[in-house]
Amino acid sequence: MKTSYAGSKQSARSLRSLSRWSAVALVFALVGCSSESAMHRPILVEADDRRPISEPQEETEGQWALWDGVDKMVFYRIGQLVNLGYSVRTIGTWVGLADPLEAQNVDAFDEVPDSTWFSNRHPVRHLSRDELARGPAIGSGPDLTGEWTAISAKESLGSTPGFVIRDGRNDVYLLKFDPPLHPEMTTASEMISSRFLYAAGYHVPEHYLVEVDPSRITIGAKAKFRGRYHVPRPMTQDDIRAILERVPHRPDGKIRAMASKFLSGVPKGPFLYAGQRHDDPNDHIRHENRRELRGLRILAAFLNHTDTKAANALDMYDPKARYLNHYLIDFSSTLGADNADPQLPRFGNEYFLDFGTIGRSMVEAGFYVKPWEIPIKMEYPSVGYFESEYFDPERWRPSYPNPAFLRTTLRDAYWGAKIVTSFTDEDIEAIVRTGGFTDPRAARQIADVLKARRDKIGRYYFSLVNPLDRFTVSEGPSGEQALVFDNLAISRNYAPAKSAIYQYTILRREEKGVDSALVPEKIAVEPRIPLNVTFDQAPPRQARESPDHGPVTTVKIRTSYDKGTHWSKTVTVYLQFDPEQGTFQLRGLDRET
């Protein structure tokens, strides 16, 4: 009797444990899904996010840097921890039971469609050097013939001195100046970084380098100034004088400034890097799940854009077309500048409040020496602190956590790395020239550091993801078809060897069931895979295999740079066969990470 009771207890315990485990498995199954196949993603060139909407409210939360910082460093992180869907999936990813939640707005080719957030530019259609240097600028900057009327002080709490003017053409510009000890540093950073981000595809304001003649500036009748305790008050000539006294003057009395043209439309506050705007029906992807915001992490690392807070983003409502455009603004904390100071060595390497490094420093009682603690010599005041020696693309971080960056997956990073590495040495030099450095050695140093950072990014991410790209189906003279691609690691010089071999298999994709091999494992020594498959012996198995929905072929490719000793992750390319034309067409691709 006693034994039976004990057995009953044991059995109950094991069943209870089983039940608990099944509940855990349930949660895992619920959230630990594998990532979505390219065949389930649409082919998109342009996102449908320009539908007319009612004018949204102005977003105010993101304007407050203190709250944004505290939230992202503490509250948001705790929130993510208690979000069971996210945290359990993250654990599932660590233990290999789940894939990370990939960006939700990518198309079948794992690319970002053009949208109100992003327009594919340089990486897709190589911009000319002139276009790169021009950036978003479509005019020539402020009118230099008439008076400039100061209408307000800078609204942001940033420490870069500046104010807002209206020129003779009635255009409004934000003027930003350099700090006295670092002439050209901040304005050059603004000019250069805005052009890189524009070329990458982001929407940014027009930035112009101008010479300001202080005598040209008058004060508008309604000009406001941020007074004591941030209370607005009428602007006076003393305010202008106080700002201009703090900035470096040229020998002729003129002042170098960066003029940022006000964006057209109605400002609706910053976009947040997490969640969605509930008053914008076009906004149906959570911002932290947008590829262009996740991938911005790599661009930001390249440019050392440490200040990617919400306040440095802006939504503009187009009252005619009636939709929102999303912009990145304020690049005065990029490259070697941190507003009116040079970047600190720790910027880009740790968060302002970095629990990881603080904890490690405490536990290791000072015997943990952070690599970036030994600063590199700052050679040119106009460059500030900008280096590539300690730069580690994976470790790089902004001043405080950015929700989209926290979710950057390898696929997102690869996307960003593709953009960064699309800038050639000459492209970089062309953009850096727009910084207008007086000392050519300063410009050369900026360009050299950018090239070195770009190369580190390329080398790192192209080693983690199989960087086969630019797939096309080519047809030979006798009608034979082949899948042709570019190995970005080889073509951009980041591969460990000068050549590679490719192992591939071609399968017939089955919607349900196991794919059948059409071509067993083979090796190609060129980035060209013959599509010597016919479907004659394999009649359509599903009603969907009509001319519009012909059979789908899967080509799985791995790369080796050491003659087959080590193989990369797999790239899977989907090709749809048109039985009528007898041709293959690209349908999508998946990257193993």
Add this chain to the structure above:
Amino acid sequence: MRRRTLNRSLASRLLWNLLLLLLIQPMACATSQPDVARPHEPHRQLESPQPQRDEPQRRPHDEPEKSEPEDAENRWPYRLLAAPEYAWSGLAYPFKKLAIAYERHDVMNRTLDVFMTDERTAGVFPKFALGGTLSSGIGFTAFNNNLFRKNKEVRLSYLLATRENQVSEASYQDPSFFGSQWFLDSNVFWLNFDEGHFFPGGNRSQERDQTNFELKQLAWDVKLGRRLIGDVSAAITGRILIADAKGSDRLPATPVSVTGNNSSMTALAVEPSIWYDSRDNPFRSTRGWFVEGAFTYTDQVDRDQFRYLGYRFEIQRYIPVFRGDRVLLLRWYLAKQDGVGGGSIPFYELTLLDLNNGLRGFDRGRWQDEGALLFNVEWRFPVWQDVEGDIFVDEGQVFGSYKDIGLQHFRYSVGGGLRFVSTRKFGFRIQAAASEDGVLALIRGNLEFTRRRAATLGF
């Protein structure tokens, strides 16, 4: 029977879980198959021979070619699992409102302006004591770090603690006395409290030997000094000391037989001192030496009971490690007093081992005798931008005569803490030290070993 029922119930729960799994999993993972249009040929990854500068044209909204898929995290299972995050956001909401209001209305500067001048060189700020030597109390500090705009510093602090204990300190520092190379430091310290602890028995005393006394004391120091050569300086200090000690109401009271108890004293003292100070910053040192020697002669003026001579030597060595932001501090301190001319030393003037937080981990006044010997080793390291960590080992002993010194008599404490440094004039440290008497936490409004009477009380 019971076992079968239990098994059935658990099996049914398991079954339900699995059924739910089958139901929810496809919903959570499912992606609606978008309309698959004919692929674009060639795919836009190919370089266009004629690059387009224009932004993409808006597509008429009634002719959507294709739309982005919905965000998986917006599906209801994800939303359900995010419920704790929504709840957390609700909890954080008041903090958000406060933080935004704080920034919007510039509360920091408004607050500072209540207590300090615009230039932050003068002002008044509240002072609080929680626990510690003075128990709990409230007071203020008024200061001016640029008196007469001539870099003269004046400070007045007052604290009213529980049991009507009171302590006050006023100081004046003139780095250039009447424009000369002499400096003048003047400090008045006034104390009225009934929580003094005295442990008769010197180095042999036990924690349970604690006795309590009341002390009223006024000490006025005037120190006039100047730099002699290089980093060597000398000073002479004159002191008026008025004190009245008696057993406390708190038991056990300090016995009447203890020298100086139940008596008062008015004394004059003179203290010549010489020191070598090559530290980079006395407020927060990272390198250099501090070596000091001083002799003190104290003579009671109202009676003939107390007359004594004291001397002390101290060596501090700050060794920068790595780039100077890690510091190893080695400190040695020796003090000795002797009665002269038949005079004696009142017990409250005996050398304290923790006069300047020397032997942490013990109560104030725990070790007191005519002589004291102390060693400190402290390792300081950066933790965050204005925060340092430290680890220390203190060891020391008090003695009546040199022949009492012995290795076996050393008392030890080990501990660590954090040091907060914001400006040149403001810093504090929180430390915890473990000793044979237990673990003691310290909060001090200074960063270095400070020899001030007020510092003894953590004031």
